[in-house]
Amino acid sequence: MEFGIFVQAHLPRARMDAVGPTAEHEALVNEVELVKTADRHRWKYAWCTEHHFLTEYSHLSANEVYLGYLAAVTENIHLGSGIFNVNPQVNHPVRVAERVAMLDHLSDGRFEFGTGRGAGSREVTGFDIESTDATKAVFAEVIGEYKKMWRDEEYSYDGPSFRVPHPGSPWPTRNVLPKPWKKPHPPMWRAAGNPPTYAESARQGLGVLGFNVASIKDMEPMVRAYKDNIADADPVGDYVNDNVMITNGVVCLEDGKRAREVATTMGISYLQSLVFYYHDTFPKQEGFPVWPDPSPEPTLEEIDFRISEGYLLCGDPDEVTEQVRRYESVGCDQICFGMPLNMSWADAEETIRLVGDHVIPQIDKDPVHRSTRFRDAAA
Numbered sequence: 001m002e003f004g005i006f007v008q009a010h011l012p013r014a015r016m017d018a019v020g021p022t023a024e025h026e027a028l029v030n031e032v033e034l035v036k037t038a039d040r041h042r043w044k045y046a047w048c049t050e051h052h053f054l055t056e057y058s059h060l061s062a063n064e065v066y067l068g069y070l071a072a073v074t075e076n077i078h079l080g081s082g083i084f085n086v087n088p089q090v091n092h093p094v095r096v097a098e099r100v101a102m103l104d105h106l107s108d109g110r111f112e113f114g115t116g117r118g119a120g121s122r123e124v125t126g127f128d129i130e131s132t133d134a135t136k137a138v139f140a141e142v143i144g145e146y147k148k149m150w151r152d153e154e155y156s157y158d159g160p161s162f163r164v165p166h167p168g169s170p171w172p173t174r175n176v177l178p179k180p181w182k183k184p185h186p187p188m189w190r191a192a193g194n195p196p197t198y199a200e201s202a203r204q205g206l207g208v209l210g211f212n213v214a215s216i217k218d219m220e221p222m223v224r225a226y227k228d229n230i231a232d233a234d235p236v237g238d239y240v241n242d243n244v245m246i247t248n249g250v251v252c253l254e255d256g257k258r259a260r261e262v263a264t265t266m267g268i269s270y271l272q273s274l275v276f277y278y279h280d281t282f283p284k285q286e287g288f289p290v291w292p293d294p295s296p297e298p299t300l301e302e303i304d305f306r307i308s309e310g311y312l313l314c315g316d317p318d319e320v321t322e323q324v325r326r327y328e329s330v331g332c333d334q335i336c337f338g339m340p341l342n343m344s345w346a347d348a349e350e351t352i353r354l355v356g357d358h359v360i361p362q363i364d365k366d367p368v369h370r371s372t373r374f375r376d377a378a379a
Contacts, residue, residue, distance in 0.1 A: 004045030041356025205235025216310025
């Protein structure tokens with residue numbers, strides 16, 4: 001099983017109040033440093049979100065710019081869009097194809113193409129899209145077009161959601177440039193927040209970027225739904241990317257007791273409240289507080305409960321190693337940690353370093369990225 005982090009310029013009110021006017025800039029710059037640390041300490045993936053209008057939750061909107069910068073300051077870690085929004089009102093499909101290919105060149109084949117429909121109604125309606133339901137048909141229409149843009153010298157399209165000059169139009173067809181560097185194209189992934197999306201993603205041959213809104217034991221049926229369908233995939237890309245990534249939170253410090261104390265003060269419940277506020281299509285537990293009333297932060301006893309149930313990984317390196325093995329047991333291929341919530345940058349850096357030096361070597365002994373193996377086999 002492989003390891004990743006994702007960054008999103010999370011900027012909770014508490015950090016803005018504590019830091020002041022420079023808080024947003026510091027979040028963006030310091031998260032670059034976290035990715036650089038992960039690159040030096042055996043982590044295989046860093047995912048960068050694309051979110052719009054989601055105050056506090058995520059201020060990382062232009063992730064194609066961020067990813068290009070990361071490509072220049074890292075050497076080994078794969079850099080993924082988590083996600084590129086594929087709605088034409090947000091990102092025209094041709095522009096997405098161009099960005100993916102360009103990042104493939106600049107990263108020397110380390111780019112991972114994560115796709116999705118958007119976080120929820122606040123995000124998609126901000127671009128004059130009627131609703132999140134309207135994005136379902138658009139995703140199905142757009143997702144199979146990228147391989148054609150990358151593969152063919154001349155591309156044309158005339159569909160419900162976008163058009164590119166086609167033989168029946170008064171303009172000539174177009175050649176979408178550049179083409180991907182490592183053939184046939186970067187691995188393709190899809191964000192999933194609901195169980196049916198896991199099976200559908202498998203049938204499309206897409207890797208899953210799975211957001212963990214349940215305990216690890218409750219995620220097992222979702223992973224199984226994916227694995228049960230992947231053998232019959234009809235890939236929308238040029239190959240199948242058989243991969244399930246599941247996200248969670250982690251605090252790994254030399255002192256396991258202090259790690260638990262940090263977990264009670266880093267705003268984990270505040271973040272979860274923002275998740276359910278903005279991701280309004282996610283299934284929410286009955287009785288969960290309604291924003292702007294955030295869920296109360298956990299006590300030490302509640303942190304231990306979350307650890308035991310698989311809602312959080314927390315402790316010293318040995319403890320975290322044992323907790324990670326539960327993810328191995330449900331069959332996921334990658335575990336990804338959101339960093340840094342509202343913990344200190346020093347604690348976030350220590351977590352990345354300790355997991356990289358002590359946990360990852362015990363779990364992931366393959367120097368080659370799983371997604372790279374699928375790409376190389378297709379090439």
